[in-house]
Amino acid sequence: MKLNQIINLHKGLTAFVVIGLMIFFDNFTIAPYVYLALHGTYGLLWLLKEKIFPDPYFKEKINFLTSVTGFIFLGSYWIAPFILISSQKSVPNVVIAVSISTNIVGVFLHFASDAQKYFSLKLKKDLIKEGFFKNIRNTNYLGEILIYLSFAILSMSFIPLVILAIFFFIVFLPRMTKKDKSLSKYDSFEEYKKKSGLILPKLNAL
Incomplete structure (x- = not known):
């Protein structure tokens, strides 16, 4: 089994999980x-992205135990809708608006930067330091974090924020660090690193 199959299964089931929670808790607000x-x-x-510009990192093979563990780990992202729907809480319009805005920005950064990376590397295996990656080396991860931050905002609970922080330190940060090590083979990387931020732009570069 491959890692992307577990991730795709989780992404594909999300809508059905949320609908199921809405029906179970009779919450259609x-x-x-x-x-x-x-x-x-x-x-x-995400599923469309996998068809059009997939991430080769997720093509790695994993064993059954890792598959189950990974799916359960990803399942923690469903805690946000569980809290939101089961609590029957009334969410202020301003919170909904902030959540939607954060999500839109996150989706734009995540998918657009991933597309740039995929097609740029397809044309030429080289250091990408223009466009979405001019001032930030991991714009795609920033976008993904904003996406899940929007879900946490909508849930109005600190628990999804804690889960997101755990994912950041266990998943995102190690991958970004590993990516930097991989990119260090390029002669221009050190100069690029000085001008760009890991996940946020450097103030002196703006």
């Missing part, structure tokens, strides 16, 4: 519908 639209659409876009 605006916030759950907004959550369904945001997270469900993100899952669909």
Whole structure:
């Protein structure tokens, strides 16, 4: 089994999980519908991305135990909709608006930068330091973090924020560090590193 199969399964099931929670807790207020639209659409876009510009990193083979563990780990992202829907809480319009705006920015940065990376490397295996990667070396990860931050905002709970922080330090940060080590083979990387931020732009570069 490959890592992308586990990830794709999780992404594809998300909309059904949210709908199931809405039915089980009989909660059809605006916030759950907004959550369904945001997270469900993100899952669909991810599956489309896998068909159009897949990430080769996720093609690695994993054993059964790792597959199960990975799926459970990813399943922690479903805690946000569970909290939102089961609590029957009324979400203020301003929170919904902030969540949607954060999600839109995140989706744009995540998918657009991933597309740039995929097609740039397809044309030439070289250091990408223009466009989305001019001031930030990991714009795609920044976008993904903003996407899950939007879900946490909508849930109005600190627990999804803690989960996101765990993912950042266990998954995102090690990958970004590994990427920097890989890119260090390019002669211009050190200069590029001085001008760009790991996940946020450097103030002196703006």
